Amino acid sequence: MLKNLKVILMIIMIALAGLTGCSSQPEPPIKLIANSWIGYSPLFYAKEKGWLKPLNIELSTVVSLGESIMTYKTGHFNGLAGTQYEFAKLQKQNANLVPIIMFDRSNGGDMVMSNLSINSLKKTTESVDVYLEINSINSAVFKDFIKAHELENKTFNFINKDPLKTLAQIKQSPITQPLIIVTYSPYNFELSKHGLNIIASTKNIEDILVVDALYVKKSCLTEHKAHFIKLKQLINQAIQDLHTNPRDYYEKVKPYLENSSYEEFSASLNQIEWLNSELSEPLIKKLNHTSFPIRDLL
Amino acid sequence: MLSTQRFFLGLLAIIMLSLYATFITYYLSEQQTKADLITEEIHLTLSETGYLISTSFDSLSGIQSFKSLLNRKVAQSNLISSMILAQGTTILLSTDPSIKTLPSRLDSITTFSNISAQKLLQSPTFEITIETFSQNKVMPLTLLLKVNDYAFANYFSKTRIQYISTLVIPTLLVTLSLWAILHFLLMKPLVELKKYAYYSKRPPSKFKIKELEAIRSSLVQTFDRLEKEQKALYTSARTDELSGLPNRNHLNERLNWLIEESSRSKSEFAYLFIDLDNFKNINDTLGHDIGDELLMMIAGIMQEVIRDYDIIARVGGDEFVVVLSQYQNHIELNHIIQRIIAKLSEIHTVGTYPVRTSASIGVAFYPKDGIDSRTLLKNSDIAMYEAKKSGKNQIHYFTESLHQTILAEVELENDLRSALQNQEFELYYQPKVDIASGKIIGAESLVRWHHPTKGMISPLQFIPIAEQTGLMIELGEWILHQALQQQQKWQELYQTDLLLSINISAVQFGYVQFFSNFQSLCNQFDLDLKLIDI
Structure with missing residues (x-):
């Protein structure tokens, strides 16, 4: 009798263990999106190094910031990398996001390119085609550009395209009329090969502040704060590796940066200012002035 | 529950x-x-x-x-x-x-x-x-x-159809199958076991479940043993251990039943208290073993003598009770009792000893002498002592007048048997005269008995006895033979056509061979049947 009872109990325990094993689903990953941008390369580096897997973080890459927003809106992501512009746009739609890790400040990384010089643009009477991703930081950059160079009265024909499509179109069609392209690194390198020059950038447009950060849902931050703290440490490690061995870093992140050359990659690095360490007081003031929340930064 | x-x-x-x-x-x-x-x-x-x-x-x-x-x-x-x-x-x-x-x-x-x-x-x-x-x-x-x-x-x-077809219906079918399996293998056997445990009748057939089968088998064995023990107890409680005859308990059971039956049918039965004469002497002289063996032998003898439906029991050391019912009359009853006495009076060989026994029998009648077993026992016991007092080896009926009547009837029956053998009967022919002509037109044959010691005995006395004892057939045959022979003689001698009347008992008409015998007698004497009036 006792023996039978033991056997029954054993069977029940095995069944329960089996059920528990079957029913214990893996924890859903923390899903993040980032587009091709030199400032987000520490994320790509971390992914390539296999650092994200232990943190259960999945990183998806898209072409442009606009695509980032659209993809994030599908509801399957916990966060995205972007500028303060995308952050503000999503917050307006009750996205309940919070910036947790600062990547960089664009210091020439966002730029205005043209086949004409600024003076030529001022003089031209023709309508100027402006290629930009309207639904992104491009609009802010361009707005500041025309304001800074008093080009408000010019006739612009806005063409809403993401940087990759813009590049594709420029490659296919020869430039025959005045043209402005608002873009960012690394797309500028390929464009410069087709007769387009940087006529302004975040380096010389003083009014504009473009910072890149990682934004996540508040609930996700609360739930996985330890993971994000670790991620922050890994990003610091990636930037340190970049400084230590830029060549190796480049090889890892190259596929995410439209396969730009090492030289282009190095040039891109000069167009940003890393913000992974302490923020400077002036920057903090500026960020506060633009109502960019920095209280939850890790 | x-x-x-x-x-x-x-x-x-x-x-x-x-x-x-x-x-x-x-x-x-x-x-x-x-x-x-x-x-x-x-x-x-x-x-x-x-x-x-x-x-x-x-x-x-x-x-x-x-x-x-x-x-x-x-x-x-x-x-x-x-x-x-x-x-x-x-x-x-x-x-x-x-x-x-x-x-x-x-x-x-x-x-x-x-x-x-x-x-x-x-x-x-x-x-x-x-x-x-x-x-x-x-x-x-x-x-x-x-x-x-x-x-x-x-x-x-x-999805709904898939769920119904793959989960709902199969589950229902499995549940029903499970119910059927449980019903046939577990519940039904349990109900059968419960019934069997309650009533201990009709043991269920073998079960498929090992434990249930073990319980069933144990119950069957237990109930079988109990039944055997119960039967043994019942038998021992109702049977005399020595003789194997029913004991007083069993006697009372059967007697009570018979009393009820007789009460309903308003019939009589005889309660015989039988006591062996001088049995103490046998015990004292030959020993108790011989005494016991003799008792067993006596029990066997009495069982042989009585009929299947009669009751016999041993109620004491050398005391037996026999209850006789369904007898035609006291004469028949007396015959049975006499047979018992006669059988008991024979010399029996017990072991190596020839032993002569006899018994005194007291008889009480239901309902005349008692309507319950206790009274019948008491009164038959009294009658038995009367028999002992009268010299043992005899019967005594509890009611003295009845005792005398039965003895007289028995004596008359015995005399009647002797009379037939000794030709003590005579036929008288009483003429029938036509008053108008004064001529004899016929005669009625009338039987008369000349008893050697008692003289002429009236047919009113012996005819009923003859009818009761069955002697009427023989007597009637004799009367018929005599009457027909006489008619033949008259015809041969006087060539008369007198009508001869012969009285025939109802008992004779009930006799199957009466008509064939009558026919053969008529043929024997070559008589015209018109001259015979029965």
């Missing part, structure tokens, strides 16, 4: 309901998962389409360029019925020309989470707002998607 049947019924009901509850939960969960997947798919379709439109939009004039995109999306998905692109309330593009107006925004789904399957089955319209840009000006457009009602209903009903 809960019966096994109800217990198992409840158990199976709980199991089945639990399973069904699980199935329903799982079913609803799966439906919701499907709903979530569909919602997600629709959301992705809308987002992707919206993004494509948003990034490729130049101006409203070129809006038609997106028609192929919408048509393609609708064509590629079975779940989508139509897609509409609108600005405000104006429909810019529609894959379904029949749609002329937009549905109310209240009826549209704009948030894509927690949409139930029921909601999806209500043919909702999903919509998102997309930002397009005319130059650098934002131009919000609405992208709507109507679902395919038929595909949705079919999609969800398929």
